[in-house]
Amino acid sequence: GEDVEQSLFLSVREGDSSVINCTYTDSSSTYLYWYKQEPGAGLQLLTYIFSNMDMKQDQRLTVLLNKKDKHLSLRIADTQTGDSAIYFCAESERSGGGADGLTFGKGTHLIIQP
Amino acid sequence: EAGVVQSPRYKIIEKKQPVAFWCNPISGHNTLYWYRQNLGQGPELLIRYENEEAVDDSQLPKDRFSAERLKGVDSTLKIQPAELGDSAVYLCASSFSYEQYFGPGTRLTVT
Numbered sequence: 001g002e003d004v005e006q007s008l009f010l011s012v013r014e015g016d017s018s019v020i021n022c023t024y025t026d027s028s029s030t031y032l033y034w035y036k037q038e039p040g041a042g043l044q045l046l047t048y049i050f051s052n053m054d055m056k057q058d059q060r061l062t063v064l065l066n067k068k069d070k071h072l073s074l075r076i077a078d079t080q081t082g083d084s085a086i087y088f089c090a091e092s093e094r095s096g097g098g099a100d101g102l103t104f105g106k107g108t109h110l111i112i113q114p
Numbered sequence: 115e116a117g118v119v120q121s122p123r124y125k126i127i128e129k130k131q132p133v134a135f136w137c138n139p140i141s142g143h144n145t146l147y148w149y150r151q152n153l154g155q156g157p158e159l160l161i162r163y164e165n166e167e168a169v170d171d172s173q174l175p176k177d178r179f180s181a182e183r184l185k186g187v188d189s190t191l192k193i194q195p196a197e198l199g200d201s202a203v204y205l206c207a208s209s210f211s212y213e214q215y216f217g218p219g220t221r222l223t224v225t
Contacts, residue, residue: 035216
C-alpha cells in the first residue's frame with residue numbers, strides 16, 4: 001500500500017537552512033505536497049510539486065523531487081522562530097475531476113534553536 | 115476569500131453518545147474531504163465527495179460513522195455511538211483542482 005515516511009524531529013539554529021526529507025512508495029503519485037501545522041491549528045498548504053517536475057522555488061522554500069528514488073525534500077532558507085511547527089509531506093493521485101485524498105507522513109517537528 | 119469553516123471547534127462527549135461535525139467548504143470547491151488526525155500522526159482520509167457523490171468512502175467505519183453532503187456544499191460527519199478510540203481531530207478540506215485547503219478541525223474528546 002501507499003506509505004510516506006519522514007523523520008520525526010529536526011533541530012536547526014535560527015538563520016540556518018532547514019532541510020526536511022520525505023520518501024514515498026507509490027510510483028503513481030501525481031502530486032506531492034508540503035503542509036505546515038502549528039499547535040492547535042489546521043494544516044496550511046505551503047507548496048506542492050507535480051511529479052513531472054524536479055524542483056520548485058517559492059520565496060524561502062525550495063522543493064526538490066527525485067522521482068527515481070521517490071525522495072522529496074523541503075528546504076527553508078534563513079529559518080526563523082515562526083517556522084517552528086510540524087511539517088507534513090503528502091502525496092496524491094488524480095482521478096476523475098479532482099485529486100484523491102492525500103496520504104500523509106507522520107510529520108517532522110522542526111525545532112528552532114536561538 | 116473565506117477559508118474552510120468547521121464547527122464546533124471542540125467537543126467533549128461520553129462514550130456511546132452521538133456527535134456531529136459540520137463543514138462549509140471554500141466557495142466553488144466541488145471536492146470535499148473528511149480526515150481524522152490521531153495524536154502524533156498525520157491525517158487519514160475518511161471520505162471524499164465530488165459534489166454530492168461520495169466517491170471514496172473505503173476508510174470510513176460504516177458501522178458507526180456516516181456522512182452527507184446535501185446540495186453539494188456543506189457536509190456533516192456523524193458518529194453514533196462514539197467510542198473512546200474516536201478521540202481525535204476531525205479535519206475537513208476542500209479543493210477545486212489539486213490544491214487541498216484544510217479547516218481548523220474539530221477536536222473530539224470521548225470520555
